[in-house]
Amino acid sequence: MNETQDFESELVNEKNGNCLEFLKFFDPTTMSIHLKENQKPLGKKGKPGNFELVQVGNETLQRDYLEIIITQILSEIDDETLGNTEISKPGALVIQYRDYRIAITRPPFSELLEITIVHPIKQMALEDYNISEKLMARLTKQAEGILISGAPGSGKSTLASGLANFYNRTGKIVKTFESPRDLQVDPGVTQYTKLDGSFENSADILLLVRPDYTIFDEVRRREDFRIFSDLRLTGVGMVGVVHANSPLDAVQRFIGKIELGIIPSILDTVVFVKDGGITKVYELELKVKVPTGMTEQDLARPVIEICDFETNNLEYEIYTFGEENVIIPVTKKHKKLGIERLAEEKIIDKLKRFDSNPQVEFLSDSRIKIYVSKDSIPGIIGRNGSTIKELEAMLSLHIDVEEIESLQSDETKLDSDFGIPFDFSESRTSLLLDVGKKYSGNYADIHVNQEFLFSSRIGRKGQIKILKRSNDGKKLIRFADSKNSIEIMLKNR
Numbered sequence: 212m213n214e215t216q217d218f219e220s221e222l223v224n225e226k227n228g229n230c231l232e233f234l235k236f237f238d239p240t241t242m243s244i245h246l247k248e249n250q251k252p253l254g255k256k257g258k259p260g261n262f263e264l265v266q267v268g269n270e271t272l273q274r275d276y277l278e279i280i281i282t283q284i285l286s287e288i289d290d291e292t293l294g295n296t297e298i299s300k301p302g303a304l305v306i307q308y309r310d311y312r313i314a315i316t317r318p319p320f321s322e323l324l325e326i327t328i329v330h331p332i333k334q335m336a337l338e339d340y341n342i343s344e345k346l347m348a349r350l351t352k353q354a355e356g357i358l359i360s361g362a363p364g365s366g367k368s369t370l371a372s373g374l375a376n377f378y379n380r381t382g383k384i385v386k387t388f389e390s391p392r393d394l395q396v397d398p399g400v401t402q403y404t405k406l407d408g409s410f411e412n413s414a415d416i417l418l419l420v421r422p423d424y425t426i427f428d429e430v431r432r433r434e435d436f437r438i439f440s441d442l443r444l445t446g447v448g449m450v451g452v453v454h455a456n457s458p459l460d461a462v463q464r465f466i467g468k469i470e471l472g473i474i475p476s477i478l479d480t481v482v483f484v485k486d487g488g489i490t491k492v493y494e495l496e497l498k499v500k501v502p503t504g505m506t507e508q509d510l511a512r513p514v515i516e517i518c519d520f521e522t523n524n525l526e527y528e529i530y531t532f533g534e535e536n537v538i539i540p541v542t543k544k545h546k547k548l549g550i551e552r553l554a555e556e557k558i559i560d561k562l563k564r565f566d567s568n569p570q571v572e573f574l575s576d577s578r579i580k581i582y583v584s585k586d587s588i589p590g591i592i593g594r595n596g597s598t599i600k601e602l603e604a605m606l607s608l609h610i611d612v613e614e615i616e617s618l619q620s621d622e623t624k625l626d627s628d629f630g631i632p633f634d635f636s637e638s639r640t641s642l643l644l645d646v647g648k649k650y651s652g653n654y655a656d657i658h659v660n661q662e663f664l665f666s667s668r669i670g671r672k673g674q675i676k677i678l679k680r681s682n683d684g685k686k687l688i689r690f691a692d693s694k695n696s697i698e699i700m701l702k703n704r
Contacts, residue, residue, distance in 0.1 A: 231287065232280050233328055236267050242332050242364070248274050248323040258332070258487060262364055277324050281315055284308060297391030297404060305391050312393040334395050335369055337377040340489055343521060349494075350374070351381070354480040355424075355448040360461035361484035367452050368394060368428060370484055374450055375400050375426045383423035383448075388413060394428055414438050417447070424448040436468040440477045449477075458483035458491050459527060459693065462517065463538065471529065471536050472497065472513050480520070492520035502530055503541045510577065510607055532557070534605060540660055540696050558610075559632055561602060565590045568649060570615060579608055582615040630698040631655075641676050642684055646699060648673035657683075658698040659690045666702065675699070 236244040236252055242262055245253040254267040287308060288294035294308035302320025306313040312329045337350070350357070357374070361367045372395045379385045385400045388410055392402040406412035411434065417425060427439050430451040443449045455461040458481045465474055475497040483491040496518070501511045503525070515529040525541050535557075558581065562569040566587035572580045583591060591612055592599050603610050634645040646655070650669045657664045657675070665683045667675045677684045691697050 231283050233284070233326070236328075237330060240332060241267075241330065243327060243329040245325070245327050246272055246277060246280070247325040248272060248277060261486065274324050277326055280326060284313060307391050307393055310393070310395055312391055329393070331369065331372075331395055333369065335373050337373045339373070340370070342489065346489075346492060346520065349480060349520070350377075356443050356477050356479045357448075357450045358453055358461050358478050358481045359450065359484060360453045360455040360458055360481060362456060363454060365484045366487040367454075367484050369487070370482070370489070371426050371428060371450060371452050372396055375424070378424045378448075384421070385424045385426065386417060386420070386422040387426040387428060388417075389426075389428040394426065396426075400426075410435065410438050414442055417442065418445060422447060424450060427451045429454075430464075433468055436465060440465075440469045440473070443477045444473070455483075456688075458493050459517070459538065462493070462495070462529075463693070466529070466536050466538075471515070471531065474529070475515055481517075493517050493526075494520045502528055502539065504539070505577075532606075538693060538695060557606065558602070562587075562591065568615070568647075574611070577608055578611070580611040580613060582613050585614050588612055588614070630658075630700050633697075633699055635694045635697070637679075640680070641678055642687060644675040644677070644697070644699060646673055646675070650701065654702040656700045656702055657687070658700060659687070660696050661698070662690075664690065 233244065233246070236246075236254060238256075240256045240258070242255045242257070244267060245255075245264075249271060251266055251271055252268040253264055255262045255264055257263050284294075284306060288296065288306060294306060296304065297307050298305035300320075302317055304315040306315070310331060314327045314329075315325070316327075317324045337347075342350075359367050359371055359374075375385050375387060375394065375396045379397050379399045385396075387394055387396065387400060387402045388404075389402055390404050390410070392404050394402065396402065403413050403417065406416060425442060425447055427435070427449060430436060430439050430453050439449055439451050453461045453464055455464065461481055461483070462474070462478065465478065469477065475495045478495050481493040481495070482489055483493075494517075496516050498514050498516055499511060500514050502514055512530055516525055517527040517529065518525050527538055527540055529536065529538050531537075558571050558579070559569050562581065562583065566583040568584075569587075570582040572582070574580055581591075590598070593601075599610055599612065631646050631650065636643045636645070644657075646669060648671075651671050651673050653669050654666055655669055655675065656666050664686050667677065667683070669675055677687060679685070679688065687697075
């Protein structure tokens with residue numbers, strides 16, 4: 212009740228002083244309003260994780276009325292203490308007025324004139340979150356490479372603002388990188404935007420002022436990941452905000468953009484936000500070890516361990532397998548399954564130029580047997596064994612080759628025990644698991660992280676097609692962190 216009264220009091224004061232028309236569309240539950248020419252006004256109302264788009268006015272909006280709103284806003288930001296223009300391009304204008312972020316688009320960029328205004332519905336201090344003493348101690352004394360991740364509207368920027376203010380109030384020098392500048396931070400926090408159109412130029416200035424922490428809001432472009440990494444390696448504490456559907460997805464965003472071995476030096480703490488609260492925290496650490504599921508000591512390599520921060524349970528490992536960087540889930544059951552499936556996929560992909568239907572059997576951690584047609588064997592072996600030696604070196608595995616006819620009696624068991632390889636893709640409406648035409652007409656069980664999810668029939672094209680909006684599709688999207696967490700097991704042949 213007090214929050215509502217405070218908001219209404221603030222609204223009255225602003226209206227009396229500034230007569231800004233758009234303010235009438237806001238109330239304490241409104242996150243954003245959407246004003247488009249020839250449409251009725253809409254607003255997103257609710258709370259993080261539970262917003263609903265509703266109509267906030269009965270009158271169809273005309274261009275003249277929208278131009279009046281724009282003129283009022285532009286007049287207000289003549290006073291730089293109230294706001295400023297963040298982005299100005301033909302057909303698009305982004306303005307920060309007080310704590311309102313305003314995006315204006317018009318033809319030719321958009322087909323009609325539109326104004327979108329976003330307003331934070333709640334400011335939260337770090338102490339307002341349900342943070343354990345263990346996590347608070349880490350954020351206070353140890354974490355210097357923090358990644359805040361979550362879906363749009365989950366509360367990432369709210370947490371980033373709270374963290375910036377927390378560091379500022381504990382005697383740290385804090386800066387932000389934002390475009391546009393819309394984090395709600397204390398006056399002692401300096402908000403930087405792109406200098407001469409580039410965060411790289413901003414970074415040059417930042418290094419001269421030597422902040423303790425920099426909040427990088429919306430790390431999304433390849434350049435952003437590089438700048439974030441470079442600043443962290445110079446000793447600046449970094450807090451990045453990234454759109455991601457899971458904390459693992461957030462880590463994956465860095466793979467391929469920076470060298471794998473330095474990722475733990477860049478990121479030590481990954482925080483996942485959902486519905487306005489912290490639901491998962493990962494810590495990253497680099498070790499030289501034999502990956503989980505392998506036992507041979509000569510297979511040791513640099514491995515990034517991703518552990519649940521609160522429980523210390525190891526959940527994922529990242530390392531180089533063959534020529535690729537991979538993320539393998541680690542569970543107490545069937546620890547070998549992930550690495551075996553990965554190896555199988557890589558081997559089959561390599562062998563397809565010789566044989567359309569190769570099969571793989573694991574004999575030990577360091578030895579496998581492949582089954583191919585008789586005609587394919589000479590090409591796979593290569594002159595003086597050159598081809599097979601190359602493959603063995605790439606995978607760090609010894610490979611035996613046999614005719615596929617010797618496997619026929621055990622083929623069904625092999626597929627049932629180890630799953631079958633597949634390619635993953637998606638369309639606008641569906642998820643596609645392609646296992647190959649040879650399995651057409653069979654039924655398969657879909658497992659995620661060794662847990663049964665649902666059964667499905669394999670179609671004529673060798674695909675399992677799952678509608679995203681279906682219950683099965685929603686389950687798969689919800690529980691699968693990556694392709695590597697999915698396993699397809701044949702029910703019959």
